[in-house]
Amino acid sequence: MKRGFKRFLIRFLKIVAALLVVLGLAGAALGAWYVSHLSGVVKAKFEGRKWEFPSKIYADSxxxxxxxxxxxxxxxxxxxxxxxxxxxxxxxxxxxxxxxxxxxxxxxxxxxxxxxxxxxxxxxxxxxxxxxxxxxxxxxxxxxxxxxxxxxxxLVTGFYDRVREQRRVVRLDEVPARVRKTVLAVEDERFYYHRGVDPVAVMRAFLANVRRGGVVQGGSTLTQQLMKNFFLGSERTLERKVKEALMALITEWLYTKDQILENYLNEIYLGQNGAQGIFGIWEAARFYFVKEPEQLTVGETALLAGLIRAPNRYSPYRSAGEATRRRNVVLAKLVSDGIITRRAYEHALQEVFEKREPVRLTNSAPYFTDYVKKELAEHYSEDTLTAEGLRIFTSLDLEIQQAAEKALSEGLARLEKDYRHLRKTAKQDDLEGALVVIKPQTGEIKAMVGGRDYGKSQFNRVAQAKRQPGSVFKPFVYLAALTHGSAQGSGSYDSTTYVEDTPFTWSYGEKEWAPQNYNRSYEGWVTLREAMEKSLNAATARIAQDVGIGKVREMAYRMGIQSRLPLLPSLSLGAVEVTPLEMAGAYSALANNGVRTHLLSIKNVLDRDGDALEKRHIRVKRVLSPRVAVDVHNMLRGVVERGTAQRMRALGFTRPAAGKTGTTNDSRDAWFAGYTPDLLALVWVGFDRQSELGLSGSSAALPIWTDFMKRATSRLPVVDFVTPPGASARGADPRTGMVPGPPRNALARAVAR
Amino acid sequence: MTTHWPHAAAWLSLAALLAGCGVPAASVPPSRVERPPAPRPGTGLPTAPAPAEPGSGTGLSTVPSPSPPAPPAARVPRPELPMYQGSSPRRVASVSRTERARELLRSGQYTLALMELERSLSLDGSNPYAHYYLAVSHYRLRNFNASLDFLEVAEAVLASDRPWLAQTLVLRGDNLRALGRFKRARAAYRKALTLDPANPSAHRGLLWARQRSKAVSW
Structure with missing residues (x-):
């Protein structure tokens, strides 16, 4: 029995031993597989794209x-x-x-x-x-x-994906030794003496925690912290800790200490600026002290290292007292470790954190940046824009943008205050507006406000809204007339040519169209100049009929209108749909003596290394003879001095200016496109759902334009328009462009008699 | 973290690897260390590679053989022509930038010159010299049509200044010649000579265009 039991026991033990061996081998195999898997994960991170770098949009210098x-x-x-x-x-x-x-x-x-x-x-x-x-x-x-x-x-803004991280990656040799030593002294003083996990630090932390009856100290090495940030969350579980330790060991096996430290210094989270997280030593030095790491003082370096433990708690922006206390703790550690001298320590203690507000990166031109993004999307993928750290230089002028934002929002609020019906309508359909500003000689878009409140509506009314321009379209009719003359053989036109402003019917095909003036009153015989100044519909339609509507359409296209224009008589009065942006672009040729400039928002795109990916240059094209351009320009000056936009002067804008009001027949859209020698601005006011505005361009859009121009030009010298030599009509008054003497066409002479 | 793993395997691996702890990492053999690629140094003054100048040196890069004599626009045209500074501070600042661009053109940095001139024009949109030198920059960068576009503007604003207008016409001739429009190029040079009979560039250009025209017809 005893022998039988003994034999059984031996056999049992053999089986157990065999089982243990098998289990051990299986475990080792599993462990090896797991380590290899984690190695793959670590390698993929270290050797692949570690961070996403948002592309950055810059305004003009x-x-x-x-x-x-x-x-x-x-x-x-x-x-x-x-x-x-x-x-x-x-x-x-x-x-x-x-x-x-x-x-x-x-x-x-x-x-x-x-x-x-x-x-x-x-x-x-x-x-x-x-x-x-x-x-x-x-x-x-x-x-x-x-x-x-x-x-x-x-910097205007960045193009972010989901995570809004501000980070500039630096090489380890770009981080001063003092900063490196301070970070190591605070976070992992035995960094160069362990292999990823530090049993000494773990034991020390364990004892401290037992003594204090809670978690007061951590034993994580810098490598473990890096693993936690790279791969793991901040959950406090044993499973996570084990995995973190394993990965740290693998990382130390695969990479040098310097590589690990460099990654750590770039990865570490160091605070929050609004919605954006501040990551890495370089970005933190910039955010807290507006310095580069090599410019930091001993005290600033100490605080930066001290921030790693709890960035938001010790932030000097939050509490100078807390920040100072934390800095002093770090300084004491530095002096006790012999990293700084006692003298440097004493000196650093005297440093005072100046009370400052962080520079918040708020996108002050959201419609413009959307527009830029859309333009970039033609050549760059979303992933490239949000992760490759491109630097995009634009034409935006933030001061002009600010003036435009203010003028539009205040102007619309003023309209709602002055006209009760706009408030009533606003319950179903918000009163909206758009303002775009261009430098006519270069085509640079200096400001763009695509709506009243970007938070409420991201629809960019400057670039996306197709609206009827009404009388803002009329200059194209006059340009066609001055360029091509009559198609019916009745001669050429100039600003003194007489036209009839009386009701008439324009028959085309089997249809008829009867243009009417805005207030149903007609002027009889008027010069082209008067017809433009008073925005007379009947006279303009007659000119278009005489010149040919095809020529009018061709002129609009030549000036830069890209929307499809139907070949109908009503085209002459702007009964088509165009965007405010294309209309502003078309007006640039009038402001620039007949030279059209291509609209320019993006000037340069650089990659993260500073190499140019794209350069866009100013492009010009003469589309009008200087004389025709100057003639129409002078008529538009008359609009401001004597015509439908003369309210501009009453509103206090006294600089040389030219422009045209626009109101659609159904009073749903109000426009003003105008320019000074330096800036061209176009304002549109209306409702998104086409509710009736009931106001003219002069009442709704012109005051906003005037307010904007007063703000935007207040710091510019007063200069007059430059007319190219020989471009003025013969004998014209250089100030007004008016030609003295008798009317110049036979019809006009007859009328004059 | 999306990786899932069995606890036992982790513990086993940890136990195995912990055995190596506490040893200075310097002892890790360098053969096992992989370095990430070094980032590109952030300094230096990169300039766009300058394309062969139209009309520079041997000068015949823009037009196929047979080789005519060196064209006139190998240098910055008539750098001795003074630019009117004007009384407005803005014009003075703008012209000083144009002057700097002229130096960049002289040193062959055409793209930088172009950018400087665009800043100059942005500062003062009515600076006629900025338009003219933008045309020169585009010509040097072989953007002949863009150059002609800027010349259209420059000619209009410099119309009352005979030497400058002559110079714009010479450059027009150079551009037209580069585009193979010899007849129009000759007309431009001739017009330049009527304005400025001593203009050496116009003389050279006219001579060259005549020879080129003969060579093509022959």
Whole structure:
């Protein structure tokens, strides 16, 4: 029995041993497979795309020059938005500025900036002001007096996917040794002495936690933290900890300490700026101190490293007191570890965190950036735009954009206040508007406001809304007349040619069309100039009939209208649908002596390394003879001085200007397209669902245009339009463009008699 | 993290790997270390590769053989022509940028010159010299049609300045010649000579266009 039991026991033990061996082998195989799997995961991350870099949209750079109107407040605002910080002494490092002597002198140490095709190296410069204008711009390093100075472009927004991460990746050798040492001292002082998991740190943390009866200390190494950030969540489970440890060990096996540290310094989360997370040492140095890592002081470096534990709690933007306490803890650690001297420690303790507000990156031109994105989408995928870190330089002028936003929102609110019926309608259909601003000589889109409130409606009424332009279309009829003359053989036209403004019927095919004037009153015989100034429908339709509607359509296309235009008589009065943007583009030729410019929003696209992917240049095309362009331009000046837009002067805009009002027959759309020598702006007012507006272009759109132009041109010198030599009508008054003397066509002479 | 794994396997792997802890990582053999590709250095002044200048050096890059004499536009046309600075501070600033662009053109940096001129025009849209030098830049970059477009503007605004107008006509001739429109090129050079009979570029251009025209007809 005993022998039998013994034999049984031996056999049993053998079986158990065999089972254990099998299990052990299976476990080892499984473990090996798992390690290999995790190695694959780690390798894929380290060697693939680790982060997504949103593409960044920049506004146009600003050029300042002696003689330019500029107040200290404007410079201060601009520098603040560009991330410059105030300095009490003369600026010694890039990104500092100070204002001296009752605001008369501004000293700035300019940032470096990588422009398309050139790297700009920042230098110190002094801008002296006198009576609200720039008196002199002088470099402080070599005393060279500069004829102009370009301030780097402002960042408008980024194209984000789901995650809104702000991060600039730097190489390890771009991070100063002091910053590296401080981070390691705080987060993982035995970094160079462990292999991913540090049993000493784990034991120390365990004991500390037992002693305090809760979790007060962590034993994670920097590599483990990196694994957690790269692959795992922040859940506190044993499973996650084991996996984190495993991956850390694998990572240390596969990669060098420097590679791991570099990734850590770029990956680490360091705070929040509105909706955007701040990641990496470079971005954090920029966000908290407006400096690059090599410019940080000992105290700032200590705080930056201290922030890693709880970025939002210790943020100096949130609480200077908490931030200072945390910094002091780190400084004490640094001095006890011998990383800084006692003297440096004492000095760093004296550093005070200046009370500052973070520069919030709020997209101040959302319709414009949508428009840019749409243009880019023709050449770049969504993934490229949100992850490849392209830098897109645009034509946007943020100051003009701000003026446009304000003028439109205040103007629409004013209309609702003044006209009760607009408020009633607004319950079902919101009163909306659009404003676009172009530099006529270059075609650059300087501002774009596609609606009243981007938060409520992202529909861009500048580029997407097809609306009837009404009388804003009329200049094309006059251009066709001056260019081609009569198709019926009754001669050529000029601004003094007489036309009949009386009711008539235009028969075409089997149909008839009877144009009527806005207020049903007719002027009889009028010159072309008067017909344009008073926006007379019947006279304009007669001209179109005489010239041929085909010629009118051809002229509209030539000027840049891209929408399909039906060949109908009502085309002459703008009974077609076009977008405000194409109409503004077409007017640029009138503002530019007959030269049409292609609209330009994107100027350059660079990849993340700064190499140019795309350059778009100013393109011009002469579409009108200078004389015809100047003739119609002079008529449009008459519209402002004596015609339907003369209210502009009553509203206080006194600079040279030209333009045309537009109101559709059913009063659903109100327009004003107008320009000064420097800027062309077009305003549209109406309802999205085509409710009746009941207001003319002069009442609804012109006040908004005037308000905008008053704001946008207030800092520009008053200049008059430049007429090319020989382009004016013979004997014309250069100021008004009017030709003295008797009427010039036979019909007119007959009328005059 | 989407990876799922069996607990036992993880524990086994951890136990196996922990055995290697506490050893300085420097002992890891370099053969097992893989480095990610180094990022591109962020400095330097990259310039777009300058294409062969139309009319520069041997000068015959734009028109197929037979080789005519060197064309006139090998240099920045008439750099001695002064640009009117004007009394407006904005014009002064704009013209100073045009001047800088003229230097860039002289040093062969055509794309940079083009960008500088666009800034100049953006600053002062009525600066006639910016239009003219934009035409020069486009010509150098072999965008002959774009060059002609800018010349249309430059000719209109420089119409009252005979030497400058002559110069725009010479450049028009150069562009037309590069496009193979010799008859119109000759007309442009002739018109330039009526405005500025001593214009050496116009003389050279006319001579060249005549020879080229003969060569083509022959």
């Amino acid at each position: 600003k050029i300042i020059y002696p003689g330019m109107y500029l107040s200290t407040d404007e410079v201060r605002d601009k520098l603040r938005r560009l991330g410059y910080r105030v300095s009490k002494a003369r600026p010694r490092t890039k990104g500092e500025y100070r204002i001296l002597g009752k605001n008369a002198v501004i000293e700035v140490y300019l940032h470096d900036f990588r422009y398309p095709l050139r790297d700009f190296r920042g230098f110190p410069v002094r801008i002296s002001l006198k009576s609200g204008t720039i008196h002199r711009i002088q470099r402080l390093d070599d005393n060279e007096v500069l004829p102009s100075l370009e301030l780097e472009p402002e």
